Amino acid sequence: MILFSRASDISNYLKIKSENGNSIGFVPTMGALHSGHLSLLEASKKVQSLSVVSIFVNPTQFNEKADFERYPVSIEKDIELLEQAGCDVLFLPSVTEMYPNGTHNLPHYALGNLEDILEGYYRPGHFQGVCQVMHRLLDIIEPDTLIMGRKDYQQCLVIQNLLTQFGWKTSLTIAPTLREISGLAMSSRNRLLGEAELEKATAIYQTLQFLKNNLQPGKTDMLLAESISFLQETGFNKIDYVSIADAKTLAPVTLWDGKGKTVALVAAFINGIRLIDNLPLQE
Numbered sequence: 348m349i350l351f352s353r354a355s356d357i358s359n360y361l362k363i364k365s366e367n368g369n370s371i372g373f374v375p376t377m378g379a380l381h382s383g384h385l386s387l388l389e390a391s392k393k394v395q396s397l398s399v400v401s402i403f404v405n406p407t408q409f410n411e412k413a414d415f416e417r418y419p420v421s422i423e424k425d426i427e428l429l430e431q432a433g434c435d436v437l438f439l440p441s442v443t444e445m446y447p448n449g450t451h452n453l454p455h456y457a458l459g460n461l462e463d464i465l466e467g468y469y470r471p472g473h474f475q476g477v478c479q480v481m482h483r484l485l486d487i488i489e490p491d492t493l494i495m496g497r498k499d500y501q502q503c504l505v506i507q508n509l510l511t512q513f514g515w516k517t518s519l520t521i522a523p524t525l526r527e528i529s530g531l532a533m534s535s536r537n538r539l540l541g542e543a544e545l546e547k548a549t550a551i552y553q554t555l556q557f558l559k560n561n562l563q564p565g566k567t568d569m570l571l572a573e574s575i576s577f578l579q580e581t582g583f584n585k586i587d588y589v590s591i592a593d594a595k596t597l598a599p600v601t602l603w604d605g606k607g608k609t610v611a612l613v614a615a616f617i618n619g620i621r622l623i624d625n626l627p628l629q630e
């Protein structure tokens with residue numbers, strides 16, 4: 348695995364590789380890697396001749412300073428995992444390498460409704476930060492395929508929107524969510540939880556399954572209210588949202604017609620740690 352920390356170096360290297368007929372798959376991450384991240388790399392390796400992973404904890408996408416400061420970091424271990432998994436290229440830039448002119452005058456992106464609902468609503472500025480970092484990374488890496496996790500479903504919709512808006516040639520592959528045996532979605536933030544909290548956190552997946560098993564044509568409000576009570580009883584002391592939403596737009600589905608594709612999404616805090624997850628409600 349070749350490691351780059353300078354944008355111009357990796358960019359030049361990949362341009363030559365590309366000119367020599369290599370196809371490039373790219374997996375952006377914030378590190379503290381787990382099997383979910385590695386499954387994205389695996390998906391890239393299956394299709395592309397060269398797979399690039401980046402590790403960069405992007406300050407501009409954290410709407411809360413405390414969340415940024417306690418974000419888990421394990422670079423040595425990450426490098427070892429990527430080596431073992433057969434990653435070809437790792438990009439490990441500094442903040443100044445990513446934002447040479449600082450973080451104050453970065454572009455603003457038109458994201459429509461996606462910025463006003465769910466994650467967009469509860470984490471103001473978050474998706475602007477995600478677009479800022481992805482814009483820069485896409486300019487540097489110029490991948491054929493970008494592989495992202497369904498775990499961050501709204502983020503996938505935002506990035507697809509960005510790719511379309513800017514006419515990038517990169518195509519987006521959305522990979523399935525990897526879960527612990529308990530059903531808990533793998534997440535770097537799980538490292539911040541103790542054993543008892545990890546067990547309680549499985550209530551999120553149980554909630555998503557409950558919604559999947561019980562959604563019937565008609566009003567959805569009772570199901571959502573039951574879900575919120577269940578999460579509260581389990582120990583989630585703050586719940587940002589439990590939503591049944593249109594799978595394409597994420598607009599809330601208050602009255603399901605029995606046909607439209609929907610997705611259930613949850614964001615809730617356990618002991619101050621915010622966890623998110625989602626599940627498609629139809630096959």
Ligand code: AMP
Pocket residue numbers: 375376377378382383384386387494495496497498499522523524525526532533534535
């Ligand atoms: P992060 O490091 O949290 O920014 O995540 C980097 C990428 O890994 C994103 O595309 C995430 O959606 C994806 N990812 C995170 N958790 C999982 C998971 N449990 N299964 C599959 N992909 C994941």
